[in-house]
Amino acid sequence: MISMRSKYxxxxxxxxxxxxxxxxFLIADIAQxxxxxxxxxxxxxLTLKNNGILSSRxxxxxxxxxxxxPAALTIGAIxxxxxxxxxxxxxxxxxxxxxCPECLDENTCGIKLVMADVASAVAAILDNVxxxxxxxxxxxxxxxxxxxxxxxx
Amino acid sequence: MISMRSKYxxxxxxxxxxxxxxxxFLIADIAQxxxxxxxxxxxxxLTLKNNGILSSRxxxxxxxxxxxxPAALTIGAIxxxxxxxxxxxxxxxxxxxxxCPECLDENTCGIKLVMADVASAVAAILDNVxxxxxxxxxxxxxxxxxxxxxxxx
DNA sequence: GTAGAAGTCTACATGAAATATAGATAAAAA
DNA sequence: TTTTTATCTATATTTCATGTAGACTTCTAC
Numbered sequence: 001m002i003s004m005r006s007k008y009x010x011x012x013x014x015x016x017x018x019x020x021x022x023x024x025f026l027i028a029d030i031a032q033x034x035x036x037x038x039x040x041x042x043x044x045x046l047t048l049k050n051n052g053i054l055s056s057r058x059x060x061x062x063x064x065x066x067x068x069x070p071a072a073l074t075i076g077a078i079x080x081x082x083x084x085x086x087x088x089x090x091x092x093x094x095x096x097x098x099x100c101p102e103c104l105d106e107n108t109c110g111i112k113l114v115m116a117d118v119a120s121a122v123a124a125i126l127d128n129v130x131x132x133x134x135x136x137x138x139x140x141x142x143x144x145x146x147x148x149x150x151x152x153x
Numbered sequence: 154m155i156s157m158r159s160k161y162x163x164x165x166x167x168x169x170x171x172x173x174x175x176x177x178f179l180i181a182d183i184a185q186x187x188x189x190x191x192x193x194x195x196x197x198x199l200t201l202k203n204n205g206i207l208s209s210r211x212x213x214x215x216x217x218x219x220x221x222x223p224a225a226l227t228i229g230a231i232x233x234x235x236x237x238x239x240x241x242x243x244x245x246x247x248x249x250x251x252x253c254p255e256c257l258d259e260n261t262c263g264i265k266l267v268m269a270d271v272a273s274a275v276a277a278i279l280d281n282v283x284x285x286x287x288x289x290x291x292x293x294x295x296x297x298x299x300x301x302x303x304x305x306x
Numbered sequence: 307g308t309a310g311a312a313g314t315c316t317a318c319a320t321g322a323a324a325t326a327t328a329g330a331t332a333a334a335a336a
Numbered sequence: 337t338t339t340t341t342a343t344c345t346a347t348a349t350t351t352c353a354t355g356t357a358g359a360c361t362t363c364t365a366c
Binding site: 001002004007008010011014034035036075087088089090100102104107108109110111113114115117118121122124125126129133134135137138139141142145 | 154155157160161163164167187188189228240241242243253255257260261262263264266267268270271274275277278279282286287288290291292294295298
């Protein structure tokens with residue numbers, strides 16, 4: 001299960017990417033629009049900034065902006081900002097060279113061998129889907145549903 | 154990240170499957186062999202029994218046995234016993250019809266659409282790898298490493 | 307039929323992590 | 337220099353994973 005942080009982060013970014021005609025956003029506005037606790041969102045946006053996904057300006061007229069275009073932001077990079085890793089077990093961490101504390105022989109650990117396949121499958125998906133792709137999927141789904149309703153009426 | 158429960162469960166099952174010439178195992182022996190806290194392992198094996206993966210007999214000469222052959226036990230079924238689900242978000246649960254508490258419009262939620270792909274990729278792997286496969290991967294790796302050492306000497 | 311071996315159940319302890327909240331501080335613009 | 341906005345530090349709360357203790361039940365062998 002991914003954390004609320006990741007979900008809130010994705011929601012905030014999706015909101016920013018989808019709102020045309022604005023490039024700077026106030027924490028309070030995003031929080032309100034997406035139903036995210038404001039103080040919690042503060043910390044989340046800060047994390048995204050520290051990971052190079054958002055940029056910010058203080059003072060009047062300031063706020064947060066996307067550091068790159070939605071088509072250049074992968075879901076993998078966003079989720080990693082919060083989860084630290086996509087690895088299903090510690091010994092497969094992408095960022096630290098660490099082994100699972102309980103493992104007796106990491107070299108031949110069957111769990112690790114199986115989970116390595118899972119890890120690369122997950123990474124292959126999340127690193128090849130961008131924020132723009134996610135919005136497009138969502139929009140496509142919305143269109144499909146509106147049409148169904150139209151026909152029904 | 155998968156839980157310690159899942160890892161300990163997999164380790165215990167792997168131990169039972171790999172130990173030839175025995176079909177009934179004492180909790181204490183498994184705990185000792187795999188370095189798992191005994192009382193914790195009790196609860197874990199009980200979960201596996203309740204999920205039809207192990208069977209047990211009480212009394213002298215009793216113990217736990219695999220309910221099916223290792224080739225008939227998928228890693229997916231084992232992990233699900235502990236995690237309840239393989240879903241990366243609540244709204245994709247395989248077992249409950251539930252939505253994510255924070256979701257404003259689940260029908261067009263981009264996160265859900267992307268994570269659905271992740272969920273099926275993970276399930277495709279774990280439901281097609283058996284306990285026997287896992288042992289075989291492990292053994293193959295062990296052989297490979299022993300050979301390397303032999304050559305080095 | 308009873309003694310002891312083994313699994314089963316209930317309850318709780320503990321610690322860490324996720325999820326927030328409060329309030330002070332710093333920077334920028336007008 | 338006042339207002340607006342992000343940023344930082346600290347802390348509260350809750351939940352969950354991990355693990356322990358001890359009583360209880362069931363079974364087998366003798």
